[in-house]
Amino acid sequence: MATAVKQKSDVILQYLRPHKKMPSVWCAGCGNGIIMSAIIRAVDKLGYSKDEVVMVSGIGCSSRMPIYLDFNALHTTHGRALGFATGVKFARPDLKVIVITGDGDALAIGGNHFIHACRRNIDITTILINNAIYGMTGGQGSPATPSGAFSTTTPYGNVEKHFEPCELARAAGATYVGRTTVYHATQMEKMIAGGLAHSGFAFIEAISNCQTYFGRLNRKGDAVAMIKSFKENAVMLGKAKKMSEEELEGKIVIGTLYRTEKTEFCDEYQRVIDSLQGGK
Amino acid sequence: MAQKKRVLMLGNLACVHGAIYAGMRFYAGYPITPSTEIAEGCARELPRIGGRFIQMEDEIGSIAAVVGASIAGLKAMTATSGPGYSLMVENIGYAYMTETPCVIVNVQRGGPSTGLPTKVSQSDTMQARWGPHGDFTAITVAPSTISDTVSETIRAFNLAERFRTPVTVLLDEVMGHMREIITLPEPGEIEVLERVRPTCPPEEFVPFERTPNLVTPMPRYGDGYRYIVTGLTHDQMGFTTNKPEEITPKLDKLRNKIENYKEEIIKLRVEMMEDAEIAFVSYGSVSRTAFQAIDIARKAGVKVGGVQLYTIWPFPDKELAELCNRCNKVIVAELNMGQIVNEVRRVLPPDVSIHSLRRYDGEILTPMQLLEKLEEVL
Numbered sequence: 001m002a003t004a005v006k007q008k009s010d011v012i013l014q015y016l017r018p019h020k021k022m023p024s025v026w027c028a029g030c031g032n033g034i035i036m037s038a039i040i041r042a043v044d045k046l047g048y049s050k051d052e053v054v055m056v057s058g059i060g061c062s063s064r065m066p067i068y069l070d071f072n073a074l075h076t077t078h079g080r081a082l083g084f085a086t087g088v089k090f091a092r093p094d095l096k097v098i099v100i101t102g103d104g105d106a107l108a109i110g111g112n113h114f115i116h117a118c119r120r121n122i123d124i125t126t127i128l129i130n131n132a133i134y135g136m137t138g139g140q141g142s143p144a145t146p147s148g149a150f151s152t153t154t155p156y157g158n159v160e161k162h163f164e165p166c167e168l169a170r171a172a173g174a175t176y177v178g179r180t181t182v183y184h185a186t187q188m189e190k191m192i193a194g195g196l197a198h199s200g201f202a203f204i205e206a207i208s209n210c211q212t213y214f215g216r217l218n219r220k221g222d223a224v225a226m227i228k229s230f231k232e233n234a235v236m237l238g239k240a241k242k243m244s245e246e247e248l249e250g251k252i253v254i255g256t257l258y259r260t261e262k263t264e265f266c267d268e269y270q271r272v273i274d275s276l277q278g279g280k
Numbered sequence: 281m282a283q284k285k286r287v288l289m290l291g292n293l294a295c296v297h298g299a300i301y302a303g304m305r306f307y308a309g310y311p312i313t314p315s316t317e318i319a320e321g322c323a324r325e326l327p328r329i330g331g332r333f334i335q336m337e338d339e340i341g342s343i344a345a346v347v348g349a350s351i352a353g354l355k356a357m358t359a360t361s362g363p364g365y366s367l368m369v370e371n372i373g374y375a376y377m378t379e380t381p382c383v384i385v386n387v388q389r390g391g392p393s394t395g396l397p398t399k400v401s402q403s404d405t406m407q408a409r410w411g412p413h414g415d416f417t418a419i420t421v422a423p424s425t426i427s428d429t430v431s432e433t434i435r436a437f438n439l440a441e442r443f444r445t446p447v448t449v450l451l452d453e454v455m456g457h458m459r460e461i462i463t464l465p466e467p468g469e470i471e472v473l474e475r476v477r478p479t480c481p482p483e484e485f486v487p488f489e490r491t492p493n494l495v496t497p498m499p500r501y502g503d504g505y506r507y508i509v510t511g512l513t514h515d516q517m518g519f520t521t522n523k524p525e526e527i528t529p530k531l532d533k534l535r536n537k538i539e540n541y542k543e544e545i546i547k548l549r550v551e552m553m554e555d556a557e558i559a560f561v562s563y564g565s566v567s568r569t570a571f572q573a574i575d576i577a578r579k580a581g582v583k584v585g586g587v588q589l590y591t592i593w594p595f596p597d598k599e600l601a602e603l604c605n606r607c608n609k610v611i612v613a614e615l616n617m618g619q620i621v622n623e624v625r626r627v628l629p630p631d632v633s634i635h636s637l638r639r640y641d642g643e644i645l646t647p648m649q650l651l652e653k654l655e656e657v658l
Contacts, residue, residue, distance in 0.1 A: 017508075019517065051504050056348070067508055067520065072501045074351065075510035076344065077374050083341035087348025087356070088501065090332055091306050095352070095502055113344075116337040273327045 008041075015040040015050070017070045025064050025136075029223025031182035031208030035129055036065055038185055038206075039098065042193035048096055055098045056085040058110060061136045061210075062102040062129040071098075079110025082117040085124050093266040096196060099126040103144035104134045107163050111143075118172035118201050122265040125195040125202040128165055131210035139213030150217040169203040170258045176202035177258040181230035182209060184254060191256060199264045207252055284463045292359075292456045294426045295385055295449065296321035298433030299357050301465060302472050304383070305331035306356040308345035310338055310364060313397040314453040315387035318359035339367035343384065347375050350382045351509055353500030355437060359385035362404050363394060365411065372446050373412025374511045376534060379488070379496070381440035381475060383433070385449040387456040390642050399642030400453040402564055403616035408448040409593045415531055417538040419443065419545060420593040422450040424567040426460035431470060432590060438473040439545060443538055444495050450592065452615070454565040454644060478505060487518045490529060494537035538594060546596045549588035550603060552578060556585030558609040558654065561600070561624055563589040566613050566645050573650035584654065592620070597627040604628055609657055613637040613645055633657070 026032045043053060053071040057063035059078035066073035072095075076084045081099050089097045106114045106128050117124060133151055134140040141151035141158055144165065148157045170177045176198040178191040188206060195202030209215060209226035220226050230252060237255030240248060289297070295318055299307075307322035309315075319335065326333045332354075336342040339360055346356040360368060365386045375382055388404045390396030408420040419439050423432035433449055440447040478485050478497040487507035489496045499505035508518035515526045538545065551571060553559060562570040567588040577584045587603055589596065604610055610632055612621040621636040628634060637653045639645050 017506075020519065050506055051502055054352075054501050067510065070506055072506050073508040073510070073518075074348065075508065075512070077370055077511055080340060080344045080371060083336065083344025083371075084348035086334070086336070086341070087306070087308060087345030087350075088352045090334055090345070091349035091352040091354045091356075092501060112337050113341050116341070269327070269332065273330055276328045277330065 011044050012037050012040050015070055017068055020068055024068055026061060027212045029211055032062055032129060034182040034185050035206050035208065038188040039192055041189045042196060045193055046196055053096045053098065054088050055100060056081045056088065057100040058105040060102040060105045062100050063105060065100045079105050080113060082110060082113040086117060086122055089122055089124055090266055097124045099124055101126060101128050103128065103130045103132060104142040107143040107165060115172040118169050118174040120265040121173055121175055121200045121262050123199055127192065127204045127206055129206050129208050130165065131208045131214060133210050133214040135210045135213055139217060165205045166257055174203040175200035175260050175262050178256040179205040180254050181207040181234055181252060183227050183230040184234065194256065200262060286461055286463050288459055288461050289426055290317060291426050291429050291451060291458050292317035293321045294429040295433050296325060298430040300325060302434040302437035303355045304357045304437065306349040306354040308334045308336050308342040309358045310336055310342050312361045312364045314389055314456045315359045315361050315385065318385060339364035340370065343368040343371040346382050347371060347380050350380050351501065357383040359387065361387050361389045362391045365404060365407060369411035373414060375446040376412060376416040377511050378509050379444040381444050382446050383436045383440055383449060384446055385451060388450060388452040396642045398453065400565065400615060400644055402452055402614050403640065405592060405616065405619040408450055417535045418593045419445060419538060420448040420450055421590055422564040422592050423455065424564055424588060426458060427462040429455060430465065434470050441473045441475045444498060450564060452565050486516050488514060488516045490516060490533055494533050542594050545591055545594060546599055547590035548596060548599060549590060551586045553585035553587065553603050555583055556607055557583045559604050559607045560586040561610055561612045563592055566615060569645050569647050569650055570613055573647040576647060576651060577654055595623045601627050604632060607632060609633050611635045611637055611653055611657060613650060615639055615645065
């Protein structure tokens, strides 16, 4: 048992950026670390070299991740990660591009880039860490903050409706869509590996805990209590299909929600190049 | 020897031709008048030579993709007009901070806001210098003929690669939509610079090292140099920093890598300044009018000369002061409410009387208007 644990942490250490002074900016108990280690294990299992992986992010707590990992790191502007990632992937389709984003980054300021990256079906794996709040700026409401929930900018309860990121991704054209939580670390690892192996736009919503702001302002308890609530409220997709809408109220449906094969953007453009150059 | 190829070419397409000559293989953009023919030209030409064109969802995404592609290893460009440039400034600032070479073409139209989509203007001259927030030093070039548009676009790419920085090409509606017969440069006729890449082993690589000339070799993604690119203020290793002793040298690097090499960047056209008592200073399409007016005035015996700024930014402080040292009067002609005239005031001695000829009604300045102004100040 002890050996198994040691081996696991050895894998993680191999992928942390050398010389980076820890700790991270993340609060103790933050779910981001669980997601980061799931990404590492997925990349390790797929056998990608660190040189061929590019991790692109925008702004926010989640978006600090590329700085900690020993991949090619592109830490960009708020909401724009997918614009930059599109440039990287289209310029160098041989690279494996992972985008790390948050609910504010992807769904508010980056909403336009998000839906169009889905539509193009460009081969980018996007992991949206959804903690339902802006953490880095101190707990403001986001497009994923549930109606009625408290944040520093919804002090009387959120009067807005929230986005369902997975439904948005699917409707916009993503060809691999999954949802999981930081409690379900093994499922998350498999889902990320599946997204990376998938040719096309893969979208994974990773439900995470921000006990510092969302938890405190909404009396959800500490990190452990919040992660436990993910366990209690999660319903596997297969089971959820047999449940009524009322029964699913407040539940988190997890699993690979949608998967299809469609032509990938860079491949399709390469066909145009080949036909023009072949026609000479 | 075979005769060189002469073609009738649209300004915007001359820009595309120059960019491809310079090695541009990635274009991301969003349609906007009067720049759209650049996007259309790239969409047509790039896949034929193995390059890549993408129409993004907006200008913010366009410049983001350009910066991403450049960091990945391709020479990249976007083109737009004022309203689009306004949207791009966020990520142009990112390109300054991350020292990413790229070329941004602004085919200017009247502003502010949506302004005059089909009318000429030079009112984004200051935006090209000060668009993004924060301190940085900008490079901006402005051609005045269709032939110049080819060579200045090539020069913009060379400057971007040489200095690891975004470079703005300022065209305007007249430059973008005018056609002239030009001779296309043969391959090898104009020098094309390539990005300096690191040769050291990855473990010795310092991604933002303050090298003697302050330009750090830049790797491509995938070559084994796994470094951090961030818009946050960073140290030489690329790690984000709040340390005053790291912040100042980083910002100095952004400025001095350009300011210390201004003589490589400044390019002027100087006509009849040897004995000139009065000088026209102009740039872009207005220079066409200015040199015509100078010809006419010279024939009438007026000792007038002209300086055209091919390089607008960094501003040719020293060069302009030297060129105008015999002049007692300078007229700055521009299609805006007076942007470069203040720079001219800043660099010339106080005893030179400086006059501003401005037009901002969407029409060009005519030689007659320049001659009238000349008569008025004589």
